[in-house]
Amino acid sequence: MAFTRATGKHRRPSRMQRGTVRAAGVAALATTGVIGTLAAPALAAEQPEAEQTGLLPVITLGDSVADQIDAQADAQKLAAEKALAEQRAEAAAKKRAEERAEAAREAEERAAREAERKRLNTFVSPIAGSYVSTGYRTGGAVWSSGSHTGVDFHAASGTVVQAVGMGTVVEAGWGGAYGNQVVVRMHDGTYTQYGHLSSIAVAVGQSVVPGQQLGLSGATGNVTGAHLHFEARTGEEYGSDIDPISYLRSHGVNI
Numbered sequence: 001m002a003f004t005r006a007t008g009k010h011r012r013p014s015r016m017q018r019g020t021v022r023a024a025g026v027a028a029l030a031t032t033g034v035i036g037t038l039a040a041p042a043l044a045a046e047q048p049e050a051e052q053t054g055l056l057p058v059i060t061l062g063d064s065v066a067d068q069i070d071a072q073a074d075a076q077k078l079a080a081e082k083a084l085a086e087q088r089a090e091a092a093a094k095k096r097a098e099e100r101a102e103a104a105r106e107a108e109e110r111a112a113r114e115a116e117r118k119r120l121n122t123f124v125s126p127i128a129g130s131y132v133s134t135g136y137r138t139g140g141a142v143w144s145s146g147s148h149t150g151v152d153f154h155a156a157s158g159t160v161v162q163a164v165g166m167g168t169v170v171e172a173g174w175g176g177a178y179g180n181q182v183v184v185r186m187h188d189g190t191y192t193q194y195g196h197l198s199s200i201a202v203a204v205g206q207s208v209v210p211g212q213q214l215g216l217s218g219a220t221g222n223v224t225g226a227h228l229h230f231e232a233r234t235g236e237e238y239g240s241d242i243d244p245i246s247y248l249r250s251h252g253v254n255i
Helices: 015-032 040-046 063-120 244-250
Strands: 049-052 057-060 132-134 151-154 160-162 167-174 180-186 191-200 213-217 227-233
Touching: 167 191, 180 213, 227 244
Parallel strands: none
Antiparallel strands: 049 057, 132 151, 151 227, 160 213, 167 180, 180 191, 191 213, 191 227
16 A cells, blocks of 8 residues: 655655755854854764765754754854844944034034124224213314314323224324324225324234224324324225214214
C-alpha cells in the first residue's frame, strides 16, 4: 500500500533540511564571530553529525544550537538597527541645534543693525547738559547782519563740543568772526556750524556720528567770552540759517 508524503505548508521541515539551511547561516555567522560566542558545551552536547547530500558534507545541528544562532543573529540585527536609528536621531538633533543657533545669530545681528541705525539717526545737544545763553535772531550791533544767526550755548573754555548728528565735515579751521569753526553736512542735507572753538579735533572729509567730539569750546573770533556758537542751515553758506532750536527739537533733542 502506497503512502503519500505530506507536503502541506504546516509540515515541519526535516532535520536535514533545517540543518542544511542553518549550516549556511553558521558559515555566514562564523565570518562575523557569531559562532565564536556560542557556548562550547552546547555544541559539544548537540554532537553534530555529517550528512551526505551528494555534494559536500553538511553539518546537521541540533535544534537548541540552531535556535541560539538564530536568536544571536536577530539580536545583532536589532542592535545594528538601533545603533543606526540612534545615529540618525543624533544627526537630526545636531542639525536642529545648528539651525536654532544660526537663527539666533541672525536675529542678534538684525537687532544690532537696528540699534546702530537708531543710534546714527539720533540727534543730541552740541554741548551735553548746557543751555542757550543767547537766542536765535537776537538783535544787536555786535552782529554784522544785525541779528544773531544762531544760538549761543553756555560753555566754559575747554568744554567738549560734539556733533549733533551723523554727517561729514566740510569745513574745519579758521572762520573769521566765528574763530575756529567746524561745519558738518548732515545726512539729511542740512548743515550745522560750531564756532569760537579753542581747538578742533576733526578734519575735512571726515565722517562723524552723533555725540562724536568735534573740538573744545573757547573764545576765538569775534566774542566777548567763552561759549559755543551753534547754527543750523539749509545750505553751506552764510545767510541760509534756520532756527537751530526748532531744528534740534524736530530731531528729538530736548532743549
